[in-house]
Amino acid sequence: MTPEPRTAPLLPSYGSGTLAELGASILAALGGSDANPLGLPASRKVCLLVVDGLGWELLRDHPAAAPFLNELAMNSQPLAAGFPATTVTSLTSLGTGRPPGQHGVLGYQVAIPGEHKLLNGLRWDDRIDPARWQPRPTIYERAEAAGVASYHVAPRAFRTSGLTRAAFRGARYWPADSMGALAGEAGIALREADEVLVTAYHGDLDGTGHGHGVGSDAWYYQLAHVDKLAEQLAGALPSDTALYVTADHGMVDVPAEDRVDVDNTPDLQAGVSLLGGEPRARHVYARPGAAADVLAAWREVLGPRAWVLSREDAIKENWFGPVDPDMIPRIGDVVAAPAGNWAIVATETEPRESALTGMHGSLVSSDQLIPLLTLSTG
Numbered sequence: 571m572t573p574e575p576r577t578a579p580l581l582p583s584y585g586s587g588t589l590a591e592l593g594a595s596i597l598a599a600l601g602g603s604d605a606n607p608l609g610l611p612a613s614r615k616v617c618l619l620v621v622d623g624l625g626w627e628l629l630r631d632h633p634a635a636a637p638f639l640n641e642l643a644m645n646s647q648p649l650a651a652g653f654p655a656t657t658v659t660s661l662t663s664l665g666t667g668r669p670p671g672q673h674g675v676l677g678y679q680v681a682i683p684g685e686h687k688l689l690n691g692l693r694w695d696d697r698i699d700p701a702r703w704q705p706r707p708t709i710y711e712r713a714e715a716a717g718v719a720s721y722h723v724a725p726r727a728f729r730t731s732g733l734t735r736a737a738f739r740g741a742r743y744w745p746a747d748s749m750g751a752l753a754g755e756a757g758i759a760l761r762e763a764d765e766v767l768v769t770a771y772h773g774d775l776d777g778t779g780h781g782h783g784v785g786s787d788a789w790y791y792q793l794a795h796v797d798k799l800a801e802q803l804a805g806a807l808p809s810d811t812a813l814y815v816t817a818d819h820g821m822v823d824v825p826a827e828d829r830v831d832v833d834n835t836p837d838l839q840a841g842v843s844l845l846g847g848e849p850r851a852r853h854v855y856a857r858p859g860a861a862a863d864v865l866a867a868w869r870e871v872l873g874p875r876a877w878v879l880s881r882e883d884a885i886k887e888n889w890f891g892p893v894d895p896d897m898i899p900r901i902g903d904v905v906a907a908p909a910g911n912w913a914i915v916a917t918e919t920e921p922r923e924s925a926l927t928g929m930h931g932s933l934v935s936s937d938q939l940i941p942l943l944t945l946s947t948g
């Protein structure tokens with residue numbers, strides 16, 4: 571009955587090639603656990619540079635802007651971000667070494683079970699304890715327990731955010747508000763202990779892509795700055811250090827005419843209690859008894875251009891990795907992901923997000939594939 575999407579979704583290879591395995595493998599490389607699914611070599615010091623929004627395809631498409639990173643990319647394979655391909659979910663997968671279905675940070679906006687309310691993972695909510703919402707130990711807590719010092723170098727503004735406490739708790743927070751500070755402080759942190767894990771987070775490439783588009787001069791120039799940042803960080807490493815460069819998701823530019831507006835489409839509103847997620851990865855929460863009708867309506871309106879699944883089928887198809895029972899109610903009754911470069915916006919309830927040029931979240935290579943670049947000092 572329902573037309574099948576013309577293409578198959580790119581399902582993250584949970585257990586073997588996502589950000590969760592990178593987090594777990596880094597911990598193992600430092601001697602903090604046994605499971606090392608990516609087979610990373612043992613190292614006394616690890617520096618992890620996370621560049622928000624640096625998709626694998628975007629990086630490979632711009633060798634002239636990013637010669638240093640592209641040289642490292644030559645002998646490397648991409649990872650998948652996980653679903654949704656969004657910052658809050660991906661950083662928590664990396665920081666816990668667990669897939670989204672286990673750490674429970676399942677999207678940009680997810681329903682708080684029992685309340686008629688969404689939790690925005692970037693803005694958070696004072697009434698929600700991040701350590702209860704995301705109960706898994708982080709790799710930083712586990713590293714510290716194993717005698718490995720851990721540091722998180724990132725902008726001062728994120729120091730006390732809910733996301734920082736969900737994804738990076740256990741790491742000592744070192745504020746760095748510029749690219750020079752990021753490379754410099756990370757280099758110092760790596761010398762603070764004999765066995766150390768230092769994560770450096772850069773967010774401006776993502777912001778530039780959202781605002782100007784990944785096809786813009788602004789994004790291209792920012793990428794060149796990121797390339798320089800990575801080169802400087804590589805130059806600041808002490809001996810016996812492994813540097814890993816990765817990202818939380820890629821991005822696509824969504825043309826203004828390629829947006830379905832839920833706020834102007836009554837058929838997409840019928841029976842819907844809360845619209846969660848974001849334009850390229852939607853959690854749709856139905857009123858009691860309306861889930862089947864919402865599923866049918868979303869399939870009818872969006873047609874083969876989107877993958878639209880029931881909560882049960884999204885879990886069965888492994889969109890989130892293995893899902894803990896506690897986390898199931900956080901997933902939309904209906905989950906929808908665009909199969910191309912288009913978006914499901916909500917211009918009235920989400921005016922800011924709906925106006926962005928660059929977007930991410932879906933199960934396509936542009937959003938999902940991210941680099942894992944490696945460099946080691948002797």
Ligand SMILES: [Zn+2]
Pocket residue numbers: 623657776777780930
């Ligand atoms: Zn973003």
